[in-house]
Amino acid sequence: MADYKMHILVCGGTGCRASQAEQIVKNFKQELAQKSLDKEIKVVTTGCFGFCEKGPVVKIIPDNTFYTQVTPQDVTDIVEEHFIKGRPLKRLLYHNPKNEFSVTSAKNIDFYKKQVRIALRNCGFINPENIEEYIARDGYAALGMALTEMTPEQAIQLVKDSGLRGRGGGGFPTGLKWEITRKVQNSQKYVVCNADEGDPGAFMDRSILEGDPHSIIEAMAICGYCIGASNGLVYIRAEYPLAIHRLKIALNQAKEYGLLGKDIMGTGFNFDIEIRYGAGAFVCGEETALIHSMEGSRGEPTFKPPFPSVSGYQGKPTNVNNVETFANIPVIFNKGAEWFNKIGTEKSRGTKVFALAGKVNNVGLIEVPMGTTLREVIFDIGGGIRGGKRFKAVQTGGPSGGCLTEKHLDTPIDYDNLILAGSMMGSGGMIVMDEDDCMVSIAKFYLEFTLDESCGKCTPCRIGNKRLFELLEKITQGKGTMQDLDRLRMLSNVIKDTSLCGLGQTSPNPVLSTLDNFYHEYVAHVNSKTCPAGQCKALLKYEVDAEMCTGCTLCFRNCPVGAITGEKKMPHYINQSLCIKCGVCYDKCKFKAISIV
Amino acid sequence: MPKIKLSEYATTTIKEVCASFNHNEGELINVLHQVQHKLGYLPAEVQELVAIELNIPVAKVYGVVTFYSFFTMLPQGENPISVCMGTACYVRGAEQVLDEFRRQLKIDVGETSADGKFSLNALRCVGACGLAPVVMVGDRVHGRVSPSDVKKILAECKDGCLTHN
Numbered sequence: 001m002a003d004y005k006m007h008i009l010v011c012g013g014t015g016c017r018a019s020q021a022e023q024i025v026k027n028f029k030q031e032l033a034q035k036s037l038d039k040e041i042k043v044v045t046t047g048c049f050g051f052c053e054k055g056p057v058v059k060i061i062p063d064n065t066f067y068t069q070v071t072p073q074d075v076t077d078i079v080e081e082h083f084i085k086g087r088p089l090k091r092l093l094y095h096n097p098k099n100e101f102s103v104t105s106a107k108n109i110d111f112y113k114k115q116v117r118i119a120l121r122n123c124g125f126i127n128p129e130n131i132e133e134y135i136a137r138d139g140y141a142a143l144g145m146a147l148t149e150m151t152p153e154q155a156i157q158l159v160k161d162s163g164l165r166g167r168g169g170g171g172f173p174t175g176l177k178w179e180i181t182r183k184v185q186n187s188q189k190y191v192v193c194n195a196d197e198g199d200p201g202a203f204m205d206r207s208i209l210e211g212d213p214h215s216i217i218e219a220m221a222i223c224g225y226c227i228g229a230s231n232g233l234v235y236i237r238a239e240y241p242l243a244i245h246r247l248k249i250a251l252n253q254a255k256e257y258g259l260l261g262k263d264i265m266g267t268g269f270n271f272d273i274e275i276r277y278g279a280g281a282f283v284c285g286e287e288t289a290l291i292h293s294m295e296g297s298r299g300e301p302t303f304k305p306p307f308p309s310v311s312g313y314q315g316k317p318t319n320v321n322n323v324e325t326f327a328n329i330p331v332i333f334n335k336g337a338e339w340f341n342k343i344g345t346e347k348s349r350g351t352k353v354f355a356l357a358g359k360v361n362n363v364g365l366i367e368v369p370m371g372t373t374l375r376e377v378i379f380d381i382g383g384g385i386r387g388g389k390r391f392k393a394v395q396t397g398g399p400s401g402g403c404l405t406e407k408h409l410d411t412p413i414d415y416d417n418l419i420l421a422g423s424m425m426g427s428g429g430m431i432v433m434d435e436d437d438c439m440v441s442i443a444k445f446y447l448e449f450t451l452d453e454s455c456g457k458c459t460p461c462r463i464g465n466k467r468l469f470e471l472l473e474k475i476t477q478g479k480g481t482m483q484d485l486d487r488l489r490m491l492s493n494v495i496k497d498t499s500l501c502g503l504g505q506t507s508p509n510p511v512l513s514t515l516d517n518f519y520h521e522y523v524a525h526v527n528s529k530t531c532p533a534g535q536c537k538a539l540l541k542y543e544v545d546a547e548m549c550t551g552c553t554l555c556f557r558n559c560p561v562g563a564i565t566g567e568k569k570m571p572h573y574i575n576q577s578l579c580i581k582c583g584v585c586y587d588k589c590k591f592k593a594i595s596i597v
Numbered sequence: 598m599p600k601i602k603l604s605e606y607a608t609t610t611i612k613e614v615c616a617s618f619n620h621n622e623g624e625l626i627n628v629l630h631q632v633q634h635k636l637g638y639l640p641a642e643v644q645e646l647v648a649i650e651l652n653i654p655v656a657k658v659y660g661v662v663t664f665y666s667f668f669t670m671l672p673q674g675e676n677p678i679s680v681c682m683g684t685a686c687y688v689r690g691a692e693q694v695l696d697e698f699r700r701q702l703k704i705d706v707g708e709t710s711a712d713g714k715f716s717l718n719a720l721r722c723v724g725a726c727g728l729a730p731v732v733m734v735g736d737r738v739h740g741r742v743s744p745s746d747v748k749k750i751l752a753e754c755k756d757g758c759l760t761h762n
């Protein structure tokens with residue numbers, strides 16, 4: 001990036017693109033050309049900055065000025081103030097909600113302060129569609145080093161020494177997996193990158209592929225060299241068109257530069273990568289199901305062993321790793337195992353990327369050292385709970401994980417601690433919930449997902465989860481009994497013990513963890529037929545408190561079914577037979593005049 | 598269901614796609630992706646022809662089409678509406694938004710309105726969780742949607758916002 005004096009980085013992740021990031025780029029280019037600044041200032045579309053809450057985000061380097069919630073119309077002002085008058089445009093700077101001061105530099109934003117970016121090192125810094133920018137940041141140096149200076153055994157040893165564990169959920173030591181696959185004798189082996197990312201509400205892997213696709217290509221090639229494979233496959237969801245598009249560009253560029261294909265860097269090592277598309281099935285994230293899907297069949301898991309390392313794609317030894325696992329590899333080679341070892345905790349080295357979402361102020365993509373506490377993530381980085389509400393629970397591990405509560409907030413996050421606390425790391429979805437979320441409904445929500453996604457191969461998962469769901473439905477409708485609560489627990493344990501694959505074995509976790517941590521909420525639904533969070537429709541009624549109502553007509557104007565009547569400045573009234581209990585009036589009322597009874 | 602007769606175009610498209618994958622049965626999913634992309638949906642008749650072209654039982658094709666939620670056997674509406682029901686959107690009220698679409702369109706999830714204008718689907722995380730709850734109409738993403746926005750979104754579609762976007 002040497003020829004230009006300044007760069008304007010515009011986030012081109014899916015979230016920001018949805019808010020017209022492309023138009024912003026166009027406008028910048030036009031504006032700069034008009035002012036004859038286009039020789040000095042370059043506009044770059046990058047991958048996700050992580051701060052999705054305040055998107056679209058624009059960053060100016062070298063001064064690191066960080067503009068948030070930029071619209072295409074703001075571009076003229078930014079160019080005028082920042083580049084012509086040489087001062088930051090105050091209006092669009094990030095405002096620290098704690099003291100209302102505006103923050104100029106990205107480095108001083110709380111959201112970024114506690115983060116350590118390894119897997120996301122290039123996301124938001126480089127143009128993912130330009131291999132030169134990746135190379136300028138040490139790209140493909142790790143591959144060069146492995147191929148020319150190390151034997152496969154030495155390279156595997158390095159990965160083992162780093163202590164890197166799989167980021168796809170299980171946390172299996174990556175170096176060990178590579179070693180096992182290497183030791184299996186076969187002339188044909190495969191490297192597979194698992195980019196299925198089925199966890200709803202998680203977008204880590206997608207953001208890495210969108211923001212830094214070359215790091216995955218480089219790592220897969222290194223893996224191929226280590227295990228003795230010359231073919232790589234990326235299994236990616238068809239719902240990720242942008243990631244697919246960028247990956248394809250990156251693959252072509254890598255081939256052009258001789259970094260993929262025959263005789264890479266003149267070392268005689270051959271490696272090529274193909275893309276395979278998923279088609280919307282969560283269970284295909286499970287490695288045996290994924291392999292069947294790549295072979296063109298229904299993605300039904302099969303019993304392990306044999307593990308894919310021994311018999312995988314087309315019956316050949318196959319090393320399956322997650323996107324984020326791969327993204328760590330080049331850095332480990334460049335900076336050494338010892339450096340990596342210093343980050344994180346004893347048993348979980350390095351960092352973890354989380355998709356922080358739900359009821360926090362700063363929704364986004366974050367990366368923190370293992371051992372960071374949930375409190376730091378939710379309150380420091382996430383900026384606390386939206387709208388001044390109370391924190392209630394945080395769900396990690398997606399449909400396989402559990403809900404953690406206030407008492408777990410100071411737990412350092414790593415693989416083992418999360419399991420001890422009754423949840424799991426999973427792939428990195430982290431959903432924060434506040435006092436308005438009904439935990440019974442949350443459990444039901446996850447089960448509904450499992451029901452949809454169960455492949456149906458084994459009975460406990462196919463039928464057991466259905467029965468669990470029905471029990472939860474009964475409870476949320478106020479028809480449950482105390483006996484049902486015991487049944488829930490018993491059935492959950494049976495499903496866990498008897499299902500074939502990881503999906504069924506973990507699907508009751510949301511039920512069990514909410515039963516453990518929020519038993520009183522279940523009891524309220526059963527005994528007093530109330531939903532403490534006010535979410536279960538069958539159990540609630542919206543009413544206007546005539547004394548609090550100022551007659552501002554806001555509820556009247558927003559009610560989608562016209563169930564609210566009343567004159568201006570007079571108390572309003574909700575017609576219960578028309579009310580569909582959508583809660584809009586409750587959300588909109590500024591005077592807390594609507595109550596849930 | 599009454600049989601439909603495949604158009605000349607559909608038949609040649611399917612044959613071409615299968616040929617481009619060398620009639621290799623291992624490429625079934627890729628074949629179906631491309632056929633659906635070109636024809637819009639995968640009714641039984643399309644599946645039968647794919648089976649013949651790849652020389653596999655229709656049951657295998659049907660098994661795959663019904664296994665993966667990305668494949669659909671029903672034609673989609675002019676304005677395919679997808680409400681994200683990923684967890685981030687769910688906790689920010691996606692269910693109420695979905696209910697409102699159901700109510701206004703008088704169709705359920707997975708259905709297409711009688712006039713063929715709208716179809717309604719629930720999907721899992723489009724990755725714009727920062728904008729939750731998220732609704733997609735075709736390729737267009739609407740963020741921070743509340744039930745009271747639903748009417749406006751539908752009206753926009755009727756005005757043909759899709760054509761100039």
Ligand SMILES: Cc1cc2nc3c(=O)[nH]c(=O)nc-3n(C[C@H](O)[C@H](O)[C@H](O)COP(=O)(O)O)c2cc1C
Pocket residue numbers: 165166167168169170171172174194195196197198199282283284285286287288320321322323325326427501502503
């Ligand atoms: C139901 C289920 C879903 C899974 N989904 C994913 C996924 O979306 N992405 C992923 O990388 N791993 C997923 N896994 C884990 C994979 O089976 C596998 O362990 C992982 O890809 C190995 O890579 P790693 O060692 O780098 O973590 C899933 C496992 C199960 C049981």
Ligand code: SF4
Pocket residue numbers: 283300301453454455456457458459461462499500501502503504505
């Ligand atoms: S546990 Fe569920 S998803 Fe896994 S094989 Fe059995 S039915 Fe399929």
Ligand code: FES
Pocket residue numbers: 200201202681682683684685686687721722723724725726727729730731
């Ligand atoms: S959960 Fe809806 S966009 Fe991610």
